[in-house]
Amino acid sequence: MATEEEFKPLGKGLSSSLHSSAGVRRQDPPSNALVYLAPEYWDERFEEEEHYEWLKDYSHFRDLLLSHVKPTDRVLEVGAGNSHLSEEMYRDGITNITCTDLSPVAVKRMHTRFQEFPGQCMVAAEANMLNLPFDDQSFDVVIEKGAMDVLFVDSGDPWSPKQEVTDSVHSMLAETHRVLTSNGLFISIAFGQPHFRRPMFEAEGFTWTMQYATFGNGFHYFFYYLHKGSKDPLDIKSAIASLDPIQENLDMVHEHMDNEDFLLNLTLVDDDS
Numbered sequence: 001m002a003t004e005e006e007f008k009p010l011g012k013g014l015s016s017s018l019h020s021s022a023g024v025r026r027q028d029p030p031s032n033a034l035v036y037l038a039p040e041y042w043d044e045r046f047e048e049e050e051h052y053e054w055l056k057d058y059s060h061f062r063d064l065l066l067s068h069v070k071p072t073d074r075v076l077e078v079g080a081g082n083s084h085l086s087e088e089m090y091r092d093g094i095t096n097i098t099c100t101d102l103s104p105v106a107v108k109r110m111h112t113r114f115q116e117f118p119g120q121c122m123v124a125a126e127a128n129m130l131n132l133p134f135d136d137q138s139f140d141v142v143i144e145k146g147a148m149d150v151l152f153v154d155s156g157d158p159w160s161p162k163q164e165v166t167d168s169v170h171s172m173l174a175e176t177h178r179v180l181t182s183n184g185l186f187i188s189i190a191f192g193q194p195h196f197r198r199p200m201f202e203a204e205g206f207t208w209t210m211q212y213a214t215f216g217n218g219f220h221y222f223f224y225y226l227h228k229g230s231k232d233p234l235d236i237k238s239a240i241a242s243l244d245p246i247q248e249n250l251d252m253v254h255e256h257m258d259n260e261d262f263l264l265n266l267t268l269v270d271d272d273s
């Protein structure tokens with residue numbers, strides 16, 4: 001059985017958590033961030049590493065999440081890796097969770113972990129977030145943490161990302177939009193800043209609008225929440241806004257970043273630039 005101790009939030013930054021809660025040392029960060037795009041990188045990593053939380057652990061955004069997600073919601077997590085986000089939500093009463101990743105190794109480990117949960121409400125499945133194997137409108141909430149950021153590691157100029165990157169991100173968002181109920185909610189917990197994400201989130205055809213909160217000390221991470229059905233897909237004003245990204249006034253303090261390298265390779269824009 002999982003112990004109480006195992007479910008406790010890590011309560012510290014990633015740079016200081018070289019050891020997972022299960023006592024297995026995580027791999028050293030790779031020298032080239034492009035490896036994060038390779039499925040075999042994740043398989044190899046998950047063979048060795050039992051637990052790692054990207055960006056921040058649940059304790060940092062728990063209140064935000066609980067203010068948006070109801071216990072009765074059917075939740076899909078994409079790109080879950082070996083994070084314990086699903087277990088933490090479960091402990092807070094959100095029990096209908098389908099936890100997915102592209103990596104079969106990660107999914108196999110989830111199967112083992114989830115055996116310890118009563119009620120069979122936690123399900124692990126292999127799924128590419130760019131082409132989800134689920135019916136239309138089958139989830140009330142889709143959540144991702146750090147998975148969408150991976151799609152940006154080779155984006156080039158962040159103001160004008162490469163076409164293949166915008167295509168991938170659009171596929172992921174279109175799939176998320178498709179599997180959500182008509183008034184479903186997409187939560188994206190991310191490193192990427194609002195002025196870069198807004199044009200993608202609010203692309204033509206999506207019936208949600210982007211709202212966000214920040215969390216973290218020093219360096220801010222973003223808790224995006226997008227309610228499907230809150231916008232007319234043919235809304236001209238929104239379509240124009242999506243072509244003309246707004247420069248939000250952000251308070252970024254970069255020296256406190258505590259992520260792996262791929263995050264550092266993404267271009268940041270701060271108030272002084």
Ligand SMILES: C[S@@+](CC[C@H](N)C(=O)[O-])C[C@H]1O[C@@H](n2cnc3c(N)ncnc32)[C@H](O)[C@@H]1O
Binds near residue numbers: 078081101147
């Ligand atoms: C940065 S890690 C984030 C893991 C976890 N969500 C967390 O917060 O610790 C990115 C995860 O996305 C997964 N991933 C990458 N590309 C994917 C895809 N196309 N579909 C689903 N998962 C993907 C990787 O296997 C990895 O587990």
